[in-house]
Amino acid sequence: MYKHPYIPCGSQELKELLAAVGVDDVDNLFKSVPKELFIDSPPIGKALEVEEIRKLFHTLASKNKFTLERSFIGGGIYRHFVPPPVRYITSLPEFLTIYTPYQPEISQGILQAMYEYQTLICQLTDMEVSNASLYDGATAFVESVFMAKRVSKKGNTVAIPKSLHPHYRDTLKTYISNLEIDIKEIDWDPMTGEIEIDKLGKTLSDEVFALAVQSPNYFGVVERIDAVRSISKDIILIVVVTEPLSMALFKPPGFFGADIVTGEAQSFGLYPSWGGPLIGFLATKASLIRHLPGRLIGETVDKDGKRAFVATLSTREQHIRRERATSNICTNQTLAALAVTVFLSLYGKCGLRKLAEKNYNRAHLLAKMLKDAGVKVTFEGTFFNEFVVEVKDIKKVFAKARKVGIYPGIDLARYYKYMQNHLLVSVTELNKPETFEEFVDILREDF
Amino acid sequence: MYKHPYIPCGSQELKELLAAVGVDDVDNLFKSVPKELFIDSPPIGKALEVEEIRKLFHTLASKNKFTLERSFIGGGIYRHFVPPPVRYITSLPEFLTIYTPYQPEISQGILQAMYEYQTLICQLTDMEVSNASLYDGATAFVESVFMAKRVSKKGNTVAIPKSLHPHYRDTLKTYISNLEIDIKEIDWDPMTGEIEIDKLGKTLSDEVFALAVQSPNYFGVVERIDAVRSISKDIILIVVVTEPLSMALFKPPGFFGADIVTGEAQSFGLYPSWGGPLIGFLATKASLIRHLPGRLIGETVDKDGKRAFVATLSTREQHIRRERATSNICTNQTLAALAVTVFLSLYGKCGLRKLAEKNYNRAHLLAKMLKDAGVKVTFEGTFFNEFVVEVKDIKKVFAKARKVGIYPGIDLARYYKYMQNHLLVSVTELNKPETFEEFVDILREDF
């Protein structure tokens, strides 16, 4: 019999089990399967030993290159320091190997942690309610639009600025292509990089049920949510935040009356990890709680009156509501939400502010150095840790940077055809000011 | 106030604690210390951030080189595969961060694991009693000699072959230089590499209270313990095993009536780790249990009659018996013993035998290839996974090997001045037969 260390059924057990079940051979248990469906020989090769697996993955890992200090890539995923306790905690078997907490009595740990996560998200965004995670910022954004649609009795159009993350807009387009929702796009102000506030009033016609803005937007510019809110009136206002660290320094969307605050929380304790796992957050007002997609943890008491936590309002969810559920999500990003919770607990009130200031200061230091060197910073709007610069020949910039092992940022033409020779530059606490001079040299007008 | 993330005492707590204690300043609590003992400024530099620590240690790690498959170094520390569960289990906080199990009621896990360790060592060595670990093979060997001295009413001499691990002999010399114990050295048979059995009878005069042999000895040769035992008669026979994996293939010392079996268990789940942590084991007969050094775990019952484990016979130990204790050991190598327990549980009966066979076969394959190539294998005695070969110019061998990234073994002249141009070669399951040809090429007569 084929033995594998991951399968406890040894020779003696196999005999005992077969005897108890009353068959001679396991194949007897597959009698209900038509013969022609079986395959004769294993469709893949033989098992590798541990050292072979290790060697393979080390080789694969070494085929990748990365730099932390010399990378200026952001654009929705940010390189931040991950304190060792984050991985330590998320690796504890009692978090790592557990399922969705269907039995609250033996899941208080993860339930309480998710309740803490929800609270932290509410505090950060200044909102009243948060769910316990969605796949990523893009799908969270889509869920927000769907949620707004459920809530609003208005038309079928959602207004979205072009300065919203391209992947998020693309994802929304994919999802709504099946549904009766239209998108109206909003331009940005070429001077400030903010959305065109003046024209916003006109854009927000009757059929618009929701307006989404991203702040800081894809170009790093902090939007004037107060102004947006006062123009959008009774339209559902969704604010997307892909760099949530900004909320430790700038007034959060909730402060300005956003209805839904959604986005990506990867900055808080998740490695870039080539784009996954990420974690979508979604916070809203208490009044909209029944329209929320995804899992929600609530406080209750146990039989003895002791505080306890349970998943609640599951009547919104697919396993109860089926085709009328607020979302089809089942498995979400719990472990990632736990990482966020640990991260924020470590940094805490004072640390997160310091971290945000560090990001802000370094980004502004670099921007200043670039300006001093004659490089044009495209937008005048306030920014947090990311900004756009113009270069003469972006291909040359990338080539030059490559030689010295610098990742200079994102070529915006990748997503905006008409933005040739624009570079999106992100600066975090991992970027050391010592390397800025080198970066400036690459971009300097006279290269 | 200086804040550090590892110290929970924040500004508010500091105030509360000082107030409760009734002092203004922590320095008031050091009043009992003479003023002149205080230092003014911190004697070392300022704290490094996590990323600085990481960078430093990665740099330091990268200043080291190692090879697993292309190393033939053994000599008391063996390169064996460490299955991932070993580190996983020893990293669980409930094993890693706990103290010596002084409160058995909340330490059953580690106590049971150590009981299992003792059992495994007994099974392997074919002895009746094992302690729960000592620092390493060398100190365990010293403890064995001291133990034999306590047990035996005979003279003051311990007989030790020169083929016993040089570090072990050196360590013993260091320890006994303070005591009234003499060492009588025993030569090896130049043909077989075994100890000179013929002369043994004469060596074992009246003043000899113990005879120690190592098997496989430092040259990898398996000793004839049966013959040694029958000659040594009522002298305490200590058998040292530094490659315990050999006991999965060869009859263990207990089978031949050894009184004490001691040595190094590093092969079982501990990385070479530049020599530490290692783990000394010591097993003996039930009748000698009260003379055992070190911790011992025993079975008992709790108040309800349920099986439980506790540290036992602590009347032998320093914390009770003080200057008359069987040893001064307090902190031992528990976590290393846990690693051994996990390792042996994973390999198990069948796996450990297979592993031993693999070691044996590969070592013999290489020896055969060397002989076929005209290289002289020094000793004719049976060996397990290590053997001595003679080369023309060992400096050249090392130089040549270095060029192709091979660690060819240990230059025996390091420990045996008169063994010029002898190489101790160890082969484990990590050495792939594919590389043997290259190794042979380096040693081939006609280089």
Added chain:
Amino acid sequence: MKVEEPLIFEKSKPGKIGILIEEEEDSFLQEIDPTLLREEIKGFPELSEPEVIRHFHRLARMNWAVTLGIYPLGSCTMKYNPVLNEEVAGLRGFLELHPEQDMEDIQGILEIYWRLEQLLLQLTGMDAATLLPAAGAHGELTAIMMVKKFFAEKGENREFVLIQDSAHGTNPASASIAGFKTREIKSTRSGMLDVAALEKVMDEKVALMMMTVPNTLGIFETQIVEIAEIVHSKGGFVYCDGANFNSFVAKILPSRMGIDLMHVNLHKTFSTPHGGGGPGAGPVLVKKELEPFLPIPRIVKEDGKFKVSCDFPLSIGRIKSFFGQTAVIVRALAYILSMGGEGLKRVAEVCVLNANYIRRMLEEFFYLPYKSDSLHEVVFSDKFQREKGVTAMDIAKRLLDYGVHSPTVFFPLIVKGALMIEPTETESKEELDRFIEAMRKIAQEIEENPEVVKTAPHSTPVKRCDEVLAARRLKVRWE
């Protein structure tokens, strides 16, 4: 050894920090418009590192885990998560990669995606794959959107998706998010799809028939080939919810069943840890005909190099930002390679054997509503016990007192008071017996003293939780 733990906010005290941060020299903070500047975040915690570690470790101790004992949640495939996979997934050469990096610099990760795709294709017999979906439900939705687009391209207006009455809730939810109307098809007394009923409703308005194989009763759809033919004959597609792939991986080729699209859950069959409810990953595998509609980006191999391509004009587009759940994908690849073909086949065989053993040992004690052969899971009901006023939920709670995790309860919905038990292949007979023993004892307790079961659990960190109160109060954050 009680562990009680307040909320992190309740433990917070001013003036603490859990991380060392140097002050910055250059400051540009004065440039910020004061109306934009935030004050401190109200209520945000302040703790040191040891306190944070302890807080979460104490919380961890309140959870039951796969590493502690059998976790026989039906439909969830709670198998052993190999330690090795955690190790390889933790390599910085994977973790630190930014998805906007130059493709030259991420050849290793692209190869991992590519290799896993190839292996999944070999294991399913399908023609093309996407690893992007973030979970099973996301995979379902992706597949359904592909079908939608397929028909939109052909100009066909098919508005229905057919769904088994035993289907998982995500099936209908996904169909309706994709803009379809759903029609439920009943199961027969044997627990299989009512093929006659299918024939009746199957027409040119139906885009897709969603099947779970084996279905959520653990029963193989014996007529799957015929079902596929019926659906195909009207131009529809057959989808396989591959959540139960564990029961036939490397033994039966899904493509032979006539399936056109399917998803697999890497966090089930391929052993990536569930993490308390995610992240998982739900790759979708399709037949040639549907390949053009796969979401972007896709990984392609050209001249021995890997690259990311978005150049697929018929693609449904992006379904999330960036790429898939990379760290999950790494683990799944390590798992498949560690098992090998023989090993995976053994997975299917042993998980089915284990489920049948449980069935056999418990069928005298619990009612088995569907008697057809079980594959990897068996669904009992509380029918016998309801007479004593005890429900499946009570039984589930009582199991916790025996140091055993509960099965899935009240699902599938077609079984009243369902107890859905899936042991997986990584349980030893000893552990199965521990579960069986507990179940039998509970059955006996219900005869003799049902109160002890109705009021269970008694030995858990908290007692039975009041879920109704939670939904009424809706206290969903600390304040």
Added chain:
Amino acid sequence: MKVEEPLIFEKSKPGKIGILIEEEEDSFLQEIDPTLLREEIKGFPELSEPEVIRHFHRLARMNWAVTLGIYPLGSCTMKYNPVLNEEVAGLRGFLELHPEQDMEDIQGILEIYWRLEQLLLQLTGMDAATLLPAAGAHGELTAIMMVKKFFAEKGENREFVLIQDSAHGTNPASASIAGFKTREIKSTRSGMLDVAALEKVMDEKVALMMMTVPNTLGIFETQIVEIAEIVHSKGGFVYCDGANFNSFVAKILPSRMGIDLMHVNLHKTFSTPHGGGGPGAGPVLVKKELEPFLPIPRIVKEDGKFKVSCDFPLSIGRIKSFFGQTAVIVRALAYILSMGGEGLKRVAEVCVLNANYIRRMLEEFFYLPYKSDSLHEVVFSDKFQREKGVTAMDIAKRLLDYGVHSPTVFFPLIVKGALMIEPTETESKEELDRFIEAMRKIAQEIEENPEVVKTAPHSTPVKRCDEVLAARRLKVRWE
């Protein structure tokens, strides 16, 4: 959530394996003399990997840990073990090094030894160091053997080592293994060494006076400088058992006390995890005069390169095989660098503050036999409680029911019924209060219902264990 776990041997079943091993092609087994060949190892376990993981994780759950709560074992310095240190200690560039490798290839590890030596010298003010000793007791022995050799070289025959009556058991044990006779010196009513008594016994036959500073009562030896002078005046040396270095690290320089040799426990002051009782490490630091006697091998720096040298003719020789507890040494270095000088000073201050807080909050409830100032630990006794028939051990056991680890009991031996409490600096006030609260409640219980304390613990995986039976039965292995 009971966790019960049989022995690994009892779980074993034939035909299982926890590791994949390919069969070897070439076999030379037939060459082995059959009388040497072993049969199978009787009783050896057979299990799969998931079972092994579960077995040990279940065992882990029966242990209490520093990460779960205060662990105030006096003399043990159970502080937080930073996660970062585990990470750096796990680098393969350290783990995979063989000690017989070429020195060229281990410059990194040599530098680590060297750096830690330098830092310890700076922190102690001593002149030379060895990192070889495997634990505190091993350090003591090493130091004493050095002293022995020193006098042997000088041709002096000094046969005595003086030891405080409050000293740890390893002190006399080490002295006697090194071939010395020990003489105990009493403590005064103030809990400090009786200097007059010392003066009486101190003569040219005494090689060494062993001091613990602060002593095991947590009291600083105010007259340490005078003590050293007395010893030195007769040509003897003063040894400092540095197990309590935590209370004055980076605040007081040991060298200023007149100490000639000392050891420090990396697994105490420098936060390397205790691992259930080891591995630890006990570096020894000495004054110039004793340097030649340090054990070999030593790490030396020459022309910017590090090397291992055994070329010290006066050295006592090897004290163990190969080198020190390398993985422990790596962690300690990471710790010291993470703390920095300011941080370490804070360690001393806060651990002393915490101990004094406990003292203050409990002194009404428990008898304080020595009233001198406490530094990092405080020793109470069960004197008040003994009247009710309750001992320190009962109190220790009852604490477990409150989810708190016990203090050290019955040590130091000079206090009858000692309760020796050392909180360390890594406990928050909240956690100290939890401990204090539990102690106070127990004091009250003893007044009102001593039985509940005498029969404690009640909530642990096993109840009070019968240690007498264990020693009588001496069942020390499974069969």
